[in-house]
Amino acid sequence: MSPIMLSTATCTYADAQDIRTSLEIPPENFSVIRGSSFERKEIIIEVYKRKENRQNFSNDIMDLIKKHETGKVIIYCATQSGCNDLFAMLQPLLPDNSLGVYHGGLEDEQRESIMSHWKNGKIQIMIGTNAFGMGINSSNIYLVIHCVAPLNMSK
Numbered sequence: 001m002s003p004i005m006l007s008t009a010t011c012t013y014a015d016a017q018d019i020r021t022s023l024e025i026p027p028e029n030f031s032v033i034r035g036s037s038f039e040r041k042e043i044i045i046e047v048y049k050r051k052e053n054r055q056n057f058s059n060d061i062m063d064l065i066k067k068h069e070t071g072k073v074i075i076y077c078a079t080q081s082g083c084n085d086l087f088a089m090l091q092p093l094l095p096d097n098s099l100g101v102y103h104g105g106l107e108d109e110q111r112e113s114i115m116s117h118w119k120n121g122k123i124q125i126m127i128g129t130n131a132f133g134m135g136i137n138s139s140n141i142y143l144v145i146h147c148v149a150p151l152n153m154s155k
Contacts, residue, residue, distance in 0.1 A: 050147070058089050064143060065094070065125065071142030072118075073125040074132065078148040080105040083127050086147065094125065102128035 011019075013032060020030045051057040065073055077083045080103040087101040100114050100123035117123040118138075126132060 054089065058093065061086075061090065061145065062093055064145060068143040071140045072138060073143040073145070074136075074141060075125065075127045075145045076133070076147065077127060077129060080129060082147065083129060087127050090125075090127070098123045099125045100127070102126055102132040104129065104131045 016032045020027070048060065051060055061075070075086065077086055083101050083103045087099065091099055098117070100117060102111065102114050102118075106114070114123065114126075118126055
């Protein structure tokens with residue numbers, strides 16, 4: 001069996017064992033190495049109650065974006081329609097910002113183009129489902145907004 005390494009900052013021991021089982025790795029060929037702390041002083045987590053009124057909700061998002069004008073922003077929505085609705089709501093409010101939307105309902109060519117624009121800086125604010133989070137390696141993301149809290153932190 002070839003060596004396999006799993007790297008993550010948030011995987012629980014139980015999740016690691018589920019992965020091991022799914023990949024059919026014998027326990028004797030699997031070990032979990034974890035640091036002593038998940039503390040990351042450079043990361044600040046804030047939780048806000050979502051406003052039900054669309055105008056108040058969009059105002060809250062705009063206020064957060066304005067606080068972080070010098071970096072990229074990712075806004076996660078739970079569904080494709082949620083992404084599209086938020087994009088339509090924010091686009092007129094952010095005429096000078098490059099805004100993109102990314103989810104599994106896009107054609108491959110569209111996703112590749114959007115990802116390219118994200119990487120080269122043409123898109124500064126991305127609205128997407130968790131499909132966008134796969135493979136993102138950007139050092140200049142200063143704000144991540146989750147419009148809907150995940151049901152499970154490991155998903």
